[in-house]
Amino acid sequence: MGLESIPVVTQSASDGLTGNAAAVLREIAARLESLAKEGQSGIIDLGAMPLSPADKAWLADKLGQGEVEINLELDGPSHVRETRYAGVWWLLHHNPQGAVTGEFIEITRIPELVLAHPADIISGSESLNFLIDDLC
Amino acid sequence: MREQEGRLVASLAQQGISRRTFMKYCATLASMMALPPSAGIAMAEAMASSRRPSVIWLPFQECTGCTESITRSHSPTLEGLIFDAISLDYQETLMAAAGHQAEEALEKAIEDNKGKFVLIIDGSVATGLDGAYSCIAGRSNLELLKKVAPHAAAIVAMGSCAAYGGIPKANPNPTAAVSVSDIIKDKPIVNIPGCPPIPVVMTGVLAHFLTFGSLPELDKLGRPKAFYGETIHDRCYRRPFYDQGKFAKTFDDDGARNGWCLFELGCKGPITYNACATVKWNGGTSWPVESGHGCLGCSEPDFWDGGGFYKALSMPANPLKLAAGAAVAGAAAGVAISFANRAKKGAAKAAHETTTLADLEK
Ligand code: SF4
Ligand code: SF4
Numbered sequence: 001m002g003l004e005s006i007p008v009v010t011q012s013a014s015d016g017l018t019g020n021a022a023a024v025l026r027e028i029a030a031r032l033e034s035l036a037k038e039g040q041s042g043i044i045d046l047g048a049m050p051l052s053p054a055d056k057a058w059l060a061d062k063l064g065q066g067e068v069e070i071n072l073e074l075d076g077p078s079h080v081r082e083t084r085y086a087g088v089w090w091l092l093h094h095n096p097q098g099a100v101t102g103e104f105i106e107i108t109r110i111p112e113l114v115l116a117h118p119a120d121i122i123s124g125s126e127s128l129n130f131l132i133d134d135l136c
Numbered sequence: 137m138r139e140q141e142g143r144l145v146a147s148l149a150q151q152g153i154s155r156r157t158f159m160k161y162c163a164t165l166a167s168m169m170a171l172p173p174s175a176g177i178a179m180a181e182a183m184a185s186s187r188r189p190s191v192i193w194l195p196f197q198e199c200t201g202c203t204e205s206i207t208r209s210h211s212p213t214l215e216g217l218i219f220d221a222i223s224l225d226y227q228e229t230l231m232a233a234a235g236h237q238a239e240e241a242l243e244k245a246i247e248d249n250k251g252k253f254v255l256i257i258d259g260s261v262a263t264g265l266d267g268a269y270s271c272i273a274g275r276s277n278l279e280l281l282k283k284v285a286p287h288a289a290a291i292v293a294m295g296s297c298a299a300y301g302g303i304p305k306a307n308p309n310p311t312a313a314v315s316v317s318d319i320i321k322d323k324p325i326v327n328i329p330g331c332p333p334i335p336v337v338m339t340g341v342l343a344h345f346l347t348f349g350s351l352p353e354l355d356k357l358g359r360p361k362a363f364y365g366e367t368i369h370d371r372c373y374r375r376p377f378y379d380q381g382k383f384a385k386t387f388d389d390d391g392a393r394n395g396w397c398l399f400e401l402g403c404k405g406p407i408t409y410n411a412c413a414t415v416k417w418n419g420g421t422s423w424p425v426e427s428g429h430g431c432l433g434c435s436e437p438d439f440w441d442g443g444g445f446y447k448a449l450s451m452p453a454n455p456l457k458l459a460a461g462a463a464v465a466g467a468a469a470g471v472a473i474s475f476a477n478r479a480k481k482g483a484a485k486a487a488h489e490t491t492t493l494a495d496l497e498k
Contacts, residue, residue, distance in 0.1 A: 043173035045166075074157040093160055099420045102164040104173060112177060113163075117155050119145075 021055035024105070025062055028088060031107040035087050041108035063088060070114060076101070080111055145184040158184065162343065168415065169340050169352065169362035182347040189346055190253040192245050192284065193227040196277040197270045197304045197313055198259025202295035203227075205332035239273050246287050254345065255288035256338075257281070257316050260297040260304040264312035281319055290324045290351055291316060292341060296434060299327035299358070306440040317358060326351050327358035331434035334415050337363045357437070359409065368405035368431045371413035374398065392428065402446035403430025410435040 024044065031042040046056070066082030076095040083090055089111050093102040106112070116124075145155055159180045166176035195203070226242045233241050245253065259277070262269035267276030285291060293316040296302040304313035317325050328337050341360060344352040352360045369375065377383070377397040384391035384398055397403070405413075408431050416423040424431055430446075433439040 043176075045173045047167045048170060048173075072156065072160075074154065074160045078160055093164055095420055097420055101420075102160070102167050104163065104167075113156055113159055120155055 016052065017054050017058055018050065018052055020049055020051055021059045021062075024049060024051070024055075024059060028063075028105055028107060032085060032087055035107050035109075041106070043107070044105040046103040046105060060090070063090065072113070078113070080114060144189075155180075155184065165336070165340055165343055168336065168411075169344070169360075170365075171362075175347070179343045179347045183343055189342065190245065190249040191227075191256060191342075192242065192249075192253050192288070193256040193258070194277075194280060194284065195227075196257060196259030196281070196298070197262050197311065198295070198297055199303075200258075201332045202258040202297075205330075206335045206338060235273075242284075246284060250287050252289050253287070254290055254292060254342065255284060256292045256294050257298045258294040260301045260313035260315060261319055262304070262311040262313050263319075264310070269311035278319065281316065285320045285323055288323060290326065290345060291320060292338070293317065293325055293327045293329075293358075294338065295333050296329040296331045296437075296439070299329040300437040302331065303440050305438070324351050325358055326354060326360060329357075329359060329364075329435040329437075330410060331432075331439070333435070334363070334411055334417070336415055337411070355409070357409075359435075363411040363415070364409040364435065366409065368408045368410055368413050368425070369403075372405055372425055373413070374425060387428065398425060398428075398430040400448050401430050402444065402448055404433030404436070404439070404442065404445075404449065405431040406449060408433040408436050408439075 024046070027044060031040075031044070034040045035042070051059070064084030066084055066086070066088075068080075068082040070080040072078040072080065074093075076093070076098070078094065079092045081090045081092075082088070087107055087109060089106045089108070091102070091104040091106055091111060091113070092100065095101045145158060148158055149155070159177075162180040162183065163173065163176035166173060166179060169175075193203075226238070226245050231238060231241065259270075261267070261277050261281055263278055267278030270277045272280065293299045297304060297313075298316050301309075301313045301315045301318075304311055305315075315327075317327070326341055328341065330337075337360065340363065341352060344350070344360075352362055355361050355364055357364075369378070372378075374395060374397045377395070378399060382391065382394075382396040383400040384396045385400060386392065387401065399406070403425065405425065410431075412423045412431070413425070416426070432445050433442060436442075
């Protein structure tokens with residue numbers, strides 16, 4: 001039995017816009033400008049803001065959908081989505097039970113999480129060479 | 137390769153935890169701790185590249201519930217795996233060594249990591265009869281603590297017993313149990329109370345320590361503010377019912393079935409600082425109030441002596457009028473502790489005496 005089956009009216013479920021989404025949108029714009037001018041990346045933690053479901057829907061609508069979508073399976077599904085604005089990414093993390101554990105907007109060329117780590121590339125190259133050595 | 141072996145990420149990789157999974161975990165951990173999102177990346181980098189932190193864990197007067205909370209759950213949690221991945225140099229319950237070997241391991245761990253290891257204590261310290269109530273290898277917990285603590289970089293008092301004395305300290309406290317901070321005064325100590333504590337709090341504290349070389353911000357009881365900054369009641373999803381004065385009167389009435397507030401059934405949520413309502417238990421599955429039982433107040437000092445788990449926090453001043461006033465008392469007493477409405481709080485206070493855990497103890 002989940003929370004849905006208990007008839008609770010939660011306060012945050014209010015339909016109204018709080019005005020916070022517009023502030024987040026301005027912050028995204030400012031950070032995108034500094035990414036363009038100085039190459040400076042940034043992240044915004046949506047979980048740290050008092051955003052109502054309506055706020056999030058408004059923000060998602062304003063940011064729109066870009067060309068890239070990446071699904072990752074990292075001890076629960078994660079989803080990286082490019083928005084209509086190049087350099088603005090929406091990240092959504094879930095735990096294995098399916099609950100949302102984190103939601104971020106990352107302003108960068110490509111989110112850090114997607115990039116292959118140099119140390120992993122080195123060990124990948126080593127194991128591939130081992131594999132080839134074993135072939136002959 | 138050898139050098140790599142000591143590293144946390146390599147050790148996690150052996151257990152099938154990829155770097156990205158670890159990065160995701162650090163990002164959500166930083167978010168949970170209300171740190172800026174860049175801290176998540178810093179944590180992942182610092183924890184991944186640092187040598188596995190040396191941890192010495194001393195179990196004192198305890199029930200092993202705290203160890204269970206961290207190491208076991210029905211599926212392996214990332215907290216459990218990170219805990220396995222730290223260099224746990226001494227933990228009597230988990231280590232293979234026993235007897236003299238175990239004692240040698242302790243001496244060696246202290247010698248090798250002097251001034252650098254994190255000392256985790258679970259259980260209270262018995263001080264009666266010179267500490268004779270709880271001994272390991274012929275040494276009292278008190279003696280051991282005084283010997284090991286001076287060499288630690290920081291101390292984590294894990295669980296309500298180590299943090300406040302806990303159940304061993306409950307009246308009449310036959311062993312004269314005290315908390316770690318009652319004995320050790322000159323070391324940074326972080327209290328992680330709870331009976332048991334929430335596993336992610338420990339990983340959060342360790343991650344913070346490894347990344348920034350310091351303990352996270354603490355409240356006046358030495359608890360990390362990020363996890364103990366708000367009461368259970370502040371974040372409880374049944375709060376709207378409390379505010380409307382809708383209370384379950386028994387565990388099987390219509391109110392209980394409708395998910396109403398458990399205040400009158402003894403919920404200690406309003407005076408209990410802990411993260412259960414947001415972090416939840418068992419991988420976010422549920423938590424006590426969601427399962428239909430009030431909060432016991434397990435992360436507050438002396439919760440065991442609080443006067444009964446099923447006794448509501450506020451009672452009418454005159455107990456003789458209790459029966460007659462019971463129906464009204466529910467709504468009014470509920471309002472008495474509402475932090476959200478200070479005006480009503482004042483009015484209710486005038487009509488009723490508010491009883492806290494500390495008052496009940498007297
Ligand atoms: S009294 Fe307990 S059940 Fe009621 S709102 Fe507060 S924490 Fe939730
Ligand atoms: S809900 Fe209350 S009693 Fe239960 S674990 Fe959390 S703080 Fe402890």
